[in-house]
Amino acid sequence: MTAMSTSGRNRGPPFPLKGLPHAGLPPAIHEPHFGRGLGTFRPHPVLLEEKREIQYRIDPRQLPSHPATMEERLAAQNQNIQGLLADNQRLAATHVALKHELEAAQHELQWMTHFADSLHVEKDMQRRELHEKSLKLEADLRKVEAMHGELHHIFADIRTLVM
Numbered sequence: 001m002t003a004m005s006t007s008g009r010n011r012g013p014p015f016p017l018k019g020l021p022h023a024g025l026p027p028a029i030h031e032p033h034f035g036r037g038l039g040t041f042r043p044h045p046v047l048l049e050e051k052r053e054i055q056y057r058i059d060p061r062q063l064p065s066h067p068a069t070m071e072e073r074l075a076a077q078n079q080n081i082q083g084l085l086a087d088n089q090r091l092a093a094t095h096v097a098l099k100h101e102l103e104a105a106q107h108e109l110q111w112m113t114h115f116a117d118s119l120h121v122e123k124d125m126q127r128r129e130l131h132e133k134s135l136k137l138e139a140d141l142r143k144v145e146a147m148h149g150e151l152h153h154i155f156a157d158i159r160t161l162v163m
Helices: 045-056 067-162
Strands: none
Touching: none
């Protein structure tokens, strides 16, 4: 049995294509001339195992897995893929929901900023009006104080005239 990586891929030696020598391995054993074109000639299984051992340098205990084992691996990989797809769909849905929440929060922030700016403008206008009013009242107060001083002067003149 070959080692499995965490991604579930088989990392064993790749099998060569028919008729092509495998990179890094000695060339295949020559096929006998008498076996070609004479119908279905199948070599004995022991010879096939020896050929595999020589060609792939595989220990007979590490021959390719049985089809049922491979089907189990494929089923496990398929189950893993289905789980990853479900996780991906959940993450995509969460991403979309978070994106909508972010847009709503940005819209609310924009509205609040606009509202705060309008409040600042209104407060600035009120401050300006109050400042102008206070300047006018100070000017009026100075006039009243000047008139008050004149009035005292007039009262003093009247007292001197009456006495």
